[in-house]
Amino acid sequence: MDKKSCILIVDDERQNIKVLAELLRNHYKLMAAKNGEQALKATQGNILPDLILLDIVMPGIDGYEVCRRLKADERTKHIPVIFVTAVTEIEDAARGFQAGAVDFIQKPLNPVMAKARVDLHIKLHKTMAELKEALSQVKNLSGLLPICMYCKKIRDDTGYWNQIEAYIDNHSEAQFSHSICNECAKKYYPDIDIYDEESS
Structure with a gap:
């Protein structure tokens, strides 16, 4: 049986973490961080998340900067980041994609859509990891x-x-x-x- 994928939820509001945890806990292993500093620290351990659900507006380091730092680090640049946010401006979305995000989930959450997006990006992440492993085993002349x-x-x-x-x-x-x-x-x-x- 495949081991559960790990998701890091980053939000300064405890209730938002709770809502996402209720939605995902039966399907994924979960980690949580309440700010950007904790999120970056959580990705420096031996166990890396397979996906990060990241709030944008947080005290200290905001979500954009967290995402940029993750994408600049060799160990974490491959981890897909989905912004979970109430921000609705097109400019904010563009800024998120420029920082390295792969998708957005709008607050307040639509549970069906949120779960579908998470499932999709977890599947894509697994497929990319398998492809990378296969390519590393190919011998070239x-x-x-x-x-x-x-x-x-x-x-x-x-x-x-x-x-x-x-x-x-x-x-x-x-x-x-x-x-x-x-x-x-x-x-x-x-x-x-x-x-x-x-x-x-």
């Missing part, structure tokens, strides 16, 4: 490969000469299917018509 001009073996980083099939097998996801080209078919099997006739 790049750079110069020393290859013997006679036997066509390839020298690896340790100085060992490998058969070309073995080298590519160890350094890529490609699979081999052996065949024979027309020139070699004519050279090694001249009496057997196993190659395509070249047009005259």
Whole structure:
């Protein structure tokens, strides 16, 4: 069974945290912070949230600045931030997106819409993490490969000469299917018509 995703709720109003917690506690592991300083501190531990629900208007560090700092940190820049706010001006929304937010949830909350947005961004975050992991496991061939001009073996980083099939097998996801080209078919099997006739 998949472990529950973790959500950090940041709001200076206890009631707002309570409303979100009631909505999400059966589906997610929850953390809470009552201001920007606590939010930033909560993201410096060993357990990082998978999503942050962040109020904008708070004493001290506001939500915009919290978001900017999270996006500037290598450890936290990948965490999606959704602003949960009563702010309705288009300029404020644009400022939030510029700070790095992925979405907005309007106060007062519509429970169905709020839960749907949280679920969507948790799913997207998981998908991106899985894609990143898959890409990190892909082996790429790049750079110069020393290859013997006679036997066509390839020298690896340790100085060992490998058969070309073995080298590519160890350094890529490609699979081999052996065949024979027309020139070699004519050279090694001249009496057997196993190659395509070249047009005259």
